[in-house]
Structure formats: structure tokens, C-alpha cells
Amino acid sequence: MDLKLNLKLKPSFFFSFLTLIFLLKSPGLVSASNPKCISTEREALLTFKQSLTDVSGRLSSWTGPDCCNWNGILCDAKTSHVVKIDLRNPSQVVNSDEYKRGCLRGKIHQSLTRLKFLSYLDLSSNDFNGLVIPEFIGQIVTLRYLNLSSSSFSGEVPASLGNLSKLESLDLYAESFSDSGTTFALTASNLKWLSGLSSSLTYLDMGYVKLSGAGETWLQDFSILTKLKELHLFNCELKNLPSSLSSSANLKLLEVLDLSENSLSSPIPNWLFDLTSLRKLFLRWDFLQGTIPSGFKNLKLLETLDLSNNLGLSGEVPAVLGELSQLKYLDLSANEFNGQINGFLDAFSKNKVNSLVFLDLSSNKLAGTLPESLGALRNLQILDLSSNSFTGSIPSSIGNMLSLKKLDLSFNAMNGKIPESLGKLEQLVDLDLMANTWEGVLLQSHFINLRSLKTFRLNTEPNKSLVFKVPSTWVPPFRLELINIENCQIGPKFPMWLQVQTKLNSVTLRNTGIADTIPHSWFSGIASEVTYLILANNRIKGTLPQNLAFPNLNTIDLSSNNFQGPFPLWTTKATELRLYENNFSGPLPLNINVLMPRMEKLYLFHNSFTGSIPSSLCEVSGLQILSLRNNRFSGSLPNCWHQFMLYGIDVSENNLSGEIPASLGALPSLSVLLLNQNALQGKIPDTLQNCSGLTNIDLGGNKLTGKVPSWLSKLSSLFMLRLQSNSLDGQIPDSLCSVPNLHILDLSGNKISGPVPKCINNLTAIARGTTNSEVFQNLVFVVTRARKYQEIVNSINLSGNNLSGEIPAGILDLSYLRILDLSRNSMAGSIPGEISKLGRLETLDLSRNRISGAIPQSLAGISSLQKLNLSYNKLEGRIPQLLKFQDPSIYIGNELLCGKPLPKKCPQDVNRRLL
Template identity: 55%
Template sequence: MKTIVATVNLTHLTLLLSFFALFHQHIIELCSADKLISVPCIETEKEALLAFKNSLIDPSNRLSSWVGEECCKWEGIGCSSNQTQGHGHVTKLNLRNPFSLVHNSGLDDPTSAYKRSCLSGNVSTSLTHLKYLNYLDLSMNDFQGNPIPNFFGEMVNLEYLNLSFASFSGLIPSSLGNLSKLQFLDLYADSYLNIGSWELRAENLNWISGLSSLKLFNLGYVKLNGVGETWLQKINLLPSLVSLNLYFCELNGLPVSLPFINFTSLSVLDLSQNSFNSPMPLWLFNLTSLRTLHLSWNFLQGSIPWEITNLKSLEVLDLSDNLGLEGHIPGFLGHLTKLKVLDLSANEFTGGIHELLNSVSNNNILQTLDLSSNSLDGVLPESLGKLKNLQHLLFSSNAFFGSIPESIGNISSLEVLDLSYNKMNGTIAKSFGQLSKLENANLLLNSWGGVLTKTHLSNLKSLKSLRITLDEPNSLVFEIPNKWLPPFRLNTLQILNCKVGPTFPMWIQVQTELISVTLRNVGISDTIPEQWFSSLAPQVTQLDLSKNQIEGKLPHQLKFPNLNSIDLSFNHFDGAFPHWSFNASQLSLESNSFSGPIPENIAELMPRLERLYLSHNHLSGQISQSLCDLHSLQVLSLRSNHFSGELPSCWGNSYMLWGFDVTNNNLSGLIPSSISSLRSLSVLMLGNNNFHGEIPASLQNCTGLTTIDLSMNNFIGKVPSWIEGRVLSSLFMLRLNSNKFSGFIPSTLCSLSNLHTLDLSENNFSEVIPTCLDNLTALVFSKSSEVFQNLVYVVLRGRVAEYSNFIGHVNSIDLSGNDLTGKIPDEITNISGLQSLNLLRNRISGRIPSNIGNLKRLETLDMSRNHLAGPIPQSITDMISLRHLNLSYNELEGRIPPLPQFNDATIFQGNPLLCGHPLPTICKHT
């Protein structure tokens, strides 16, 4: 699904622009009075304006000019000068907030600046004394949930009423239906910059029947879910309607038919983001004056009807984000010869696009073609190049393959090209370099091949963003002369899995305006050019140079005030820990050769850290207590370093921390009790250290734990009884192996209904295997482990070998290397989702359960070095997934069942009474 990124809905702006284009002359007439400042002011109307002013809160003093006798000179006031209306009457009141997000985008807190510029308070009834008022605009202010005044319905000369983005709430007063002269009514109810959560609604639309002059009607974000199914019939009574916006109104039903169409002048229709779940109704295609049609973000079904070709004037067609629209994209869309924007993204369209492109190839005015997020496939045809005026070509998230056609160079107006997330496995056309107006090239996540030369880039004078990443590394090679200078200055550069190195080429070094940089796994084995790095420091927000062989020490004197995300992992950097950015939220330095301690004042140097990845370095010393003061920290990974000493006992304020990994260090001591304060803790990995003592009871306070890995330490005692389903209902993996735990295996473990991995191996457990293990329902039913795997992936940062090893133990039970006795419980054969069962090196006796063959998903079975007796059950041949088997050194007897996948005799050796293949002992016939 596409993400809506604009704070002010673009559809709303489109509608306003359409309206102003249609009624430009009328607006000029309404506004012209502003310039007639010599017109004298009517005293009673001046008093009404002052009363209105006194009812408002004006923190930015926008109404400071409202003093003196001549109210017609006041800011936002327009007065009449013609004989019909009489001299000096107030006809216009324009108090629209002039705040512009575009002009204030550089502010640290634009929301606060906007609030300060807003008028708020109450709307005084004194406005009713302005008998000649025909224009009222209170938009973009903040009336903080006040209702729309009922007395607005008394202002019967109003032709223009704009209350959009003004934070009114409650019911729309039906008295607005008295405004028979009204031509422009904008009640768009979303709050600007999300400063409030006010809700404007209507229980019915009966009141609009009196708005016979209405031309623009905007109810965007007004809740209409209670108006019933007759809403369309009510709107159809507006004969002059030209523009209608019902965006995000929670309408449920789109009528299938409309007996007659009264609003035949309708030019702009927006019904997007509602809950329509039917095919496109045919009455829509009788609106032959339509120029803009938005039906996006609904649940429309079926194919695009032929009747859409009736809309000969259509310029904008947006059917995006319906998901139910399907079939081939029809070629008859080419009959819409005035089409400028065609957006069919985020649906279920299938097949190729040859028919569509052939039909629209003669359309010289098409500017935007968005087919992204469908199931389209095939190669991109050469006819694509006939769309010479195309500015936005968006084909991402489909299954297109092959090369970019050479004809792409003919699209001389192209500004945005997005072919990301496809299966493009050919070459990038050299004519790509002719696109002199191209600003954004997104070629992410394909399988591009061949070479990319300076010809591909030589004329891209307008390029600001270049993103090329591959599914598999090194199939695309940059063969650009090292000293070649490009004609563009990028703000975004993202190259992944391509061959760019071994040095930092000059065409990258001259990109000194970069805000976002990703050069991941591009074969660079150079040092970082200091001058280039210095040029990035003031503005760069994201820096990823991971998975190269970049070497050397990092300059500590540089400061990166805006750098939010730093990833230098999997390189050959050495030296001390760098701390460049006060604002960094993610720092990834794993798999380098950084040494020394973590700075004692890291919380002062980088106070906004959320994720800190330092694994697989040579860092040493004690773990800094300052880490506890990183109150936003979510993931801490210190795995595989040389840290020593005890864990700090200061975690009480680390409320956000959910991933904690200190595996494979030289840490010792007890688990600090303050760990139990980490109420968000989900992944706890303390393996391969020298921790000792018992598992602290306070750890049961961390009820969200999914992973507990305490393996390869010196923990003692019994498994706590609180490790059970009512306390740790989300526990997915429990690894207590290679410690000194003792006693029996508690049956409370059987209540861990989400447990997929139980590893108690290499301890001193005794007595029998619990008979209740088949209560581990996640293992029985092999429930999805995706959430857990994603959490572990984040903590391990996708380290393939370690992640695979860790996840390789999913759906497993390992009780090996203990002192368990008794028999194997029959109930264990009910755990049908089990993939690995290891009972090696215990003192288990009795027979192998006869129903062992029920474990059809089992891949690994090791029961060696026990005292098992009797025959190997015949049902073992039903274990179709079995790949690893070891039954050696038991007291088994009889013929080995036929297991053609196993030819290694050692897996059965040490059982003197066994016979048959693959053992050399031949069975005697009886």
C-alpha cells in the first residue's frame, strides 16, 4: 500500500485548485473590494467586527490593524463600492491563517509555530450584523472543537464559506441549508498538522437541498456513516454542482444505480478512502463533464468497465489502493485522450502492459502513469518511449523482468522513474543517460546485470536521487573512470550489492550535498576520503557504508549534527569508539576491529540512541553504567567482544529496552536484579559467559519475554517454577543448556503454549522426562514463528550464520547430556510439529515408542548412548522428513527397518543384537 505523506491532503488541494480555475473571475470580483480602501466604513458594521475580534484569541496579533475608523482598510476586510450593495458595506471577511508549512519547513517545531499563528476562541454572533457579507473564510485556524455556529444560516448573502482545517466539531448545523446563494462550501474536517482530534459529522444531508447555487462542496473527513443510503440522491439535487469531495467520510454504500442525473456539470468527484466494496457503478460514466475522478482507497471489485470511455473529458483517473480491482488493464483506456494522470496502483491487475501502452502511446499529454503494487509481469515494451511528455513513470512492486528498453531515452520530460521491487534481470539502457530532466531514479531491489558506464549518467543534469540495489551481489558493475565528474549533485545515493569499488570513485566524492548515503556491499576496500566525509558532516541524516572492506581509523573531530542512522558494520575499521552525532538513534558498528571501552559518558554524547550494535569487535573493559542512562534505548547488542566484570545494576530506568544481547564475552557475577525492571524486555541473551548463581525470581516481572538464552554459563539450582505459561505467555525459546542446573524437569514448562525451542542439554537434570510435553501446543501445531524470528533478526542484525544457527533450533527439544531415567513417554509422539529431538547421553531405558512415526516433520532424532531396548519400531519408516538419525550405543535388538536414506552403520553401532542394513550383521531368518 502506498503511504500518504502529505500533511494537507493533496486531493483537497486539487479540488480547491479546480474550483478556482472554474470560478476565477467570480473570485476576482469578490476579492476586488480589498483594494478600494477609500470606501468609508459603516459604523454599525465596524462595531460588529470589533465585537467579533474581542471574541477571538489572537496570539500572533494578526488583527493588530483592526483599529481606527476606516474598517475597510483593516487586514482581511473587503467592502463594497457599487450602487447595488451600497457604499462601505463589509462584503468580505478573509481570516484564513497565512501560515505555510512549505515556508516554515526549516523550523524545529512547525506545529508550535502554526498554533501561535492560529486564531481561536469563539465566533461572535455579531457577524450576523454584516448583512452584505458574501465571503467568509476562517480556514486553517484552531477553534478547538467548537461547533459550527448555527447562526451562520442567517447570513443569507454568503456565496463563499470556507471553514476547512479550522478544528470545528460536532454536528453540521442544518441551518446552513438556508444559504441559497452559496456557491463555495468547504467544511474539510481534518486538522492541520494533526493538532487535534475533533470530529465533524452529519446525521443526514436533507439540509443541502436548499443550496441550489452550490458549485463546490467539500465534506472531506466529515463523518457521514450515519446518513444512510440516500446520500447520493440528496447530492444529486444540486444542479449547479461542479466539484464534490467526500474523501474519508466513512460512507459504506455506493449506489449501484441512479435513475436520473441532475448534477450533469460535475467536473471533479472525489469518493476516495471510504468503504465501498462493489464493482464500479455504471452511472458514474454518465457524468460526461468529469475531468477528475478519485475512487482510491476503497474496496472496489471486478474489472474496469468499458463504459468508462464515455468520460471523454477525463484528465485525472485515480483508482489506486482498492485491492479488489483485477484482470488485465484494458487497452480501451487509450480512448481517454485527455488523460493526464492515470493511477491504478495497489490493485490486483495481472498480465502484461503491451495493450495499455500501445493504446495510450499517441496520448501526448499523459504526465503520470502509476501501475505500482500490482501483479503485472512481462518485459517493458519499446512503445513506452512514445509517451514523450510523461513526467512520472511508477511501476514498482510488480513482476516485470528483462531490460529497460532503449526507447526510455525518448521520454524527455521524465522526472521520476520508479522500477523498484520487480524482477528486472537485464541491463539498464544507455539511453537512460539522455533523461536530462530526471530527478528521481529508483531502481531498488531488482537483479540488474551488465555494466553501468558514464554514458548512463552523462546527461542527468537534474538528478537528485539515485537508488540502485540488487537482490544478489555483483551482477551489476559500475565501470566509470575514476576521475570522471558527473553533471548532477545528489541528495540521495543508495547503491547496494553492486560492484563500485575497490576505491571511492571521484563521481561519488564530488557529491557534497548528500543527505542520505547507502553504499552497502559495493566492493570498496579503500579508506574514507576525508574531504568528502567532512563535506557530508553538516547535512547528512543517514549513512550506511556497511559490508565493504573499508579500513582505517575514523576521524573523531568531525561532528554530524543531523546524523540519525549510522551503519559502518562489516568493515575493517579500527581504533576507538566513534561518537559523532548527538542526534543518532541507531549506531551499527558490528564486525569491525574497534577496541577500547565504551565511553563512560555515552549517554551525554549520544543521548537519543535507540539501537546500539557493537557486536564482533575487540571492545573491552567493563560495560559502562552510562548505557543505563540511554532512556530511549531499545536494542543493545554487545555480543562477541572482550567485555569483563559484572553487568551494571542500574537498568531501572531503561523502560524501552526490549533486546539485550551480551553473548560470548568474559562477563561474570550474578544477573543483576535491576534487569527485572525492564518491563519491555523481550529478548535476553547472556550465553557463553561466566555468570553464576540461580536464575533470579525477580526476572518473572519481565512478562513479555520471548527469548531466554542463559546457555554456557555456570548457573546452578533448579528451573524456577515461575517459568510457566501464566507468567511467560509469550516465551518462544528457552535455552538453559551447558550449565549446572539440577533436579527434575518441572511439569510447569509444559504450560508454555508458545514455546518452540526447549534446550536443557548438558546439565545435571535427573528423574524422568515429563509426560506432559505434548501440551506445548506451539510445537504440536507448529504455529507460526514469524514474530519471534523478526525480533531475533533485529537483535542479531541479520548475521546470517548466527541467525541461522539460532533459528535452526526452532521446533526442537534437546534434553541430551543429563542423567534422565525411566522411559520415553508415549505422549512425545503427539508433538507433531517437532523437527528435532535430542535425548543423547542419558540413562533412559525401555522401548522406543511404537508411534514414533507420527513425528512426520522430525528432521533430527538422536537417542544414542542410553539403555533403550527392544526392536526399532517399524513406524520409523513413516518419518518422511528424517535426515539425521543416531540410535547407537543402546540395547536395541532385531532387524533394522528399511531406511534407504541412511547408509552409515555408525548410527546403529553399539547395539550387539541389531542386524540388517547398514550393519554388516546379517539377520537370521526365523
């Protein structure tokens, strides 16, 4: 609850009361109907007006002889003296166009001091663009009410305000909403001037005024205001909270105290409990520590207590708070409270006068089951127990809380049932039961009287069983605006109770077992209001309606279903469309840029779309991810890309032909490029080196020719390079060794010749195991399921080429290497004797080469090794006995190898037997 905002929108009863008393004391104080304006005061007001900038013309009535009839001016009907100036911004919707137009700007002229009877001055919610509060305001000693809040003043609060000895209300709230974009700071490094207001001031708001320079005596300075009833010091950069007050301090009349959003970093002090007139106490975001003291029992008039977001308050929620009979609002959220709440709730149940309407204990460490005494909170309207560790079922006494409007039990460990008594809550508007492990059955009786329900959130773990068992024709009493149900059994039918929900603005029905068709009329019914449409992970079949307009739709996720038919020709402002893993077919619309001009993420993979990829996608300027994998697209990839935020392209596993478009090099943000398993031909375009942020490249399974580009070394963020199964030739460029973040290198199945570069040990990411998780996450975002790539992190595959030479010794420095495949080449030499240095190796394939010499004994020392193939080489000698691989096919084709598991005996074994 933002009390300051409420104050701006609706003046408190306290102010209304003050104004009423003031008017009653001056019965002749009315707006004059006849010209009575005193000429000197009229001239003072006109001079004041001339110093202001009035864009909206709020002061257009300030003409003519009678200033008492001007807007914002009030005169005493008997004396004609100006007693009130109210130039508060008429619009209180901050930063709206109306608010900005309504702001007065400019200067405040000293002519105001000529108004010798002025008692009320309100210049709040204007924009004085960093103007220092004028010293001369302290000369208007007749003032009883002064409001300069939210008007972008800056500098030091003038000490001259201490001269206003009659002042009853002072509002200097300094949050700035200036149209200039600058944040202005109002400070008060010396508070001694407050002593001049000690006998009159009842209301003081210095929110956002920086008091960090006021020293450790700041509280003592405020306590001199003996008649003060409200003190607001919200976000004032206070750094300490005194543990005690001097005997001379007197705040006995204080009814409202707000010290929120400071850095008090202390326990709750005991002097608070001497303020027995307190009705409202706000100490949120103050980094308070320790437990809640029992002294709260002294604050018998307390109606509002906000200790939220301190993060350090701990211990159990004490029963003493349940004994406060006047308490209406209690917020202890976002702290470290633990244990059960039985004692706390029991205290409320014993309390004869139970006024509590708001209770927020969310985001703590509370545990245990919810007791039946919860139902004793019969007047409660808001109950938030989310993000704790509560277990068990919802108590059946919940049905006694007939005033309840919001119930939030989300993100707990509740593993029981939802009682039918929930259906008694006719006032319930918001029901959130997300992120628990509910079980059982939900019947019609669970919802029978929920006439006011607008938002409904419910999910459980996928392996739990929570089933909706209501008649297929049942029409509920509610019309929801938001529904979020996940991992609960609603289907297989799309029930009537969902079909009638046509006022929805947010829909999530994920993994609910629906295997039915959805009537086109339902989509049409929600089209005008819906912003989120998520029907993922069901078995929904049938087609989607065509040619619908969804003016507010942001996210569409119909993935992992059995939808079929053409791409929906929906006109939307959606930024994300997920239709993957369905049976959609046919071409994409040529005008997709017109239908979905704000599209940022387009996921269409695993469908049966055909035709060419429309070039109009190049005109979707906000497009970030394009994922069309595993469809039947044909033709060439559009060559129209230009500079915008596209960072992921996945068109793999299609029937694309032609060359890789050179215009891809005009995408400075491109990070993931997956074009594999197509029929692309030609050379890898040099323009790709302009995409300096590329992290993942997969061009495998095409018909590409030419050499492995040497400019790849410029891509310092490159994480994965896969060029396998093409027709690339030439040698592996030494420059490839200098790619510092490369974890996956696959050049297999090409026509590459020459040796493996000796500099291969310079692949530092594999040598040191440095992993950039953000880079891999980019890949996950694009392909959604990146497991096949994750399994080959830290791998080198150069198989199926024409490589020659020996295995370079530098490869042994790649200590984090998991997969090494050099098979099907013409490599010679021996297996390095210190191969055990590759202590994390899981796969080693050196088959079908010309490698000679003995199998090193150290190979047995690689405990992580799971796959080994040394077949068809020129290896010789005994197979080391410590090797755990006993499949003969691993060693076959080496005529000079002997020993188990091969049938060939070694000569020394034969000689030993003869002896």
C-alpha cells in the same frame, strides 16, 4: 496529489476569477482611506469580536472608529458598508505551532446578521472546537461566498443555508485539526436545502461531511444545482453510486468532480460520460470495480483523471485514454489492471496533441516489455510504472522524454539492460530502478547529462552482473541527495564519482564490491546532512574518522566489512548502529550514552572489542537491543539496569565473569537473554522471574551453580531454555513441565540427578506443534543469524547429567519432537515399544546409559529419523532388520546385541547354519 491541500494553500484560478469579476462589477469597492465605517456595523463587528478567542492577536487592529481599516474587513468605498470578512487562518501549515496560534476560537455571534451587505465570509482553518454551524448564518442572504472549512464545526449542516439564494461558493470541508485532540463530525442527513441554491451556486465542497444519512437520492439532490462547476465530496461516507440519473438531473456545466475516498463499490457509471464539460475527475479509494468504459472518449476536455487505489478495477489499460488530447494527469495506480500497455501508449503516440505530464500505473499486474512508443510522451514529467511485472530492457526511446523529472521502474521483473540514452534526460531528478534483475554495464554516457539528478536507486539480484564501468577520475555533473545501490559492482575502488557526492542525506551502498579505504574527508563532507548511512556487505578496509558530529543521522550500518581500529566517537542521534562482522578493536567509550543518547539497537557482534562493557549503556533509556556477541569483552556485566524498553541482550561468546546481575530483573520488556559461552558464575538470580515476557534464555557454557529454578514455570512465553554446560545440580523441577510455549529445552552437561519428570508430556508446544513465530522473530532481531537455534526447535537435550530412572512413557505424547538426547546418564529400563509415535523425530541419542531389553521393531517406522545412537547400554537381542542405520558404532558397547551391522551373529542364525 492532495488537491484539497493545494486549494488551501493556493486559491484556485476559479476563485480568483470570481473575486476579480466581483470587484470589476463594483468599481468603488476599495479599502477606505478615510473613516467611513457605519457605527451600527462597527458595533456588530465588535460584538462578534468579543465572542471570539484570539490568542495570536490577529484582531488587535479592531479598535478605533474606522472598521473599514481593520484587518480582514473590506468596505464598499461608496456606501461604507462592510462587504467582506476574511478571517482565514494566515498559516496553512496544519498543526504547526504557528497554525495553532493563529486559530480563532470561541463562538460566532449573531451580530453578523446586522451586516446587511455582507457578501464574503471566510472563517476557514480556525478551531471552533465542535461548535454547531449557527442557523442564523442562513439569514445573511447577501452572501455570495461562504467558507467555513477545516474549522472543527460539528453537528448537522443547517438547512437554513438554503436561504442564501445568491450564494456562488460554499466550502464546508470538514476535516478537523482541532488542538483539543477530538475529531468532530459534521453531518448532512437531508440535502433538500440545496434546492435554494440551485440558480446561483457554482462551487461546493462538502469534503468529510458525513452524508451516509442522506439516502440513495444524494446524487439527485446535488444534480439540482444546475450552475455548479465544482463539486467536492471527498470522504463523505457515501455507500452507493447510482448507475443512472433521472432525466431531470442536470450537471452539464460541471468541470470538477471529486468523489474520492468513499465506499461506492460499483462499476464506473455511464452517466459520467454525459458530463462533457468535465476537466478534472477524482474517483480514488472508492472500491470501484470492473473495466474502464469506452465512454471516456466523450470527455474530450478531461485534463485530470484519478482512479487510483480502487483495488478492483481490472482489464487492460484502454487505448481510449490515450486518445484524450487534453489529458495531463492520469493516475491508475493500486488496481488490478493487467496485460500490456502497448495499445495504450500507441494511442498517445498517434495523438497530435500530447499534453500528458503525469502518468502513474504503479502497483498493478501489468506485464510484457515496455514498447518504443513510450518515448512519444515527450511532455511527460512523472512516470511511475513500479510494482508490476514488466520484463526486458528500458526502451532506448526513453531518451526522447526530455521533460522527464521522475522515472520509477522499481519492483518489476525487468531483466535486460539500461540504455545509454538515459543519459540525455537533463531534467531528471528522481531515478528509481530498484528490485529488478538488471544486467550489463553502466558507462559514463549513462549519466553524462543528468545534471538535475538528486535521487538514484538501483539494485539487482546478487547473482546477476551489473557493473559500473566509468573512469576512476570521472566527476559527474550531478550532486545527489539520496543514493541507494545494492548488489551492483562499483568497486573495488571507492570511485571519484562517489567521493564528490558530499550533499547526501541518505546513503546505501550494499554489496557493491568496494574493497578500498574511504577517505575520512568523505565522511566529514556528508556529516551535516546525512540521515541514513549504509555501507554493509562490502570489503571496505581502513579506519573510521573519530570525533565527528552527525546531527541528523538515524541509521548507521557498516556491517560485514573489514573496518578496523577503535569504535568511532561519533556524536549522533542515531537509533540504530550496526558495526558487526568487522575488525574493530579496543574498548567502547565510557560516555557512549552521551555520544549516542537515542540509540535503540546496537549491533557490535563478531569484532575484537576488549575491555569491560560500560555501565553508561544503562543510561541509554531508549535501548531495545544490545548485541555484543563474539568479542573479547571481560569483567562483569553491569549491574545497573533499570526499567526501560530493553528487550534483547546478547553478550554471548566473550570473556565475561562474575555473577549474572540481579538488576536484569528490572527490565519488564526483556524477551531475549543470551549470556552463553562466558565464565559467569553463581546462581541464576531469582529476580529474572520478574521478566514475565522472557521468550529466549541461553545461559550455557558458563560456571553457574545451584538448581534449575522452579519459578521458570511463571514464564508462560518461554520458547527456548538453554542452561547447558554449567554446574547445576538437584533435580529437574516438575514445574518445568507447565511452561506452555517451550520448544527448546537444553539442560545438558550439568550435574542434575533424579528421574526425567513423568509430567514431561505436559510440554504442550512440543506435543501440539504450536509455534509462536513472533517469539522466534524476536530472537532473529537480536542475534541477526538465528539458524543454529531454528535447527533445534522442538528439542529436548538432557545429556551429560546424572539422571536415573526410566524413559517416561509420557515422552511419547510429544508428537512434534525432533531431537531427543538423553545420552551420558544413568538411565535404566527399556526403550518404549511404541516409540514410533514420535513420528517427526530426527535425532535420537540414548547412548552411554543402562538401558536394557530389545530394540523395538517400531523404531524402524520413524521415517524422519536421521541420527541414531544406542551405543554403550545393556540392549540385547537382534537388531531389527528394517532399521536403515548400518553404522556399527551406533550399537557398539551392547554385549548382548547381535545381527547386522555388528559382526556378532545371533544364536538362531548359527543354529540355522548348523542345520
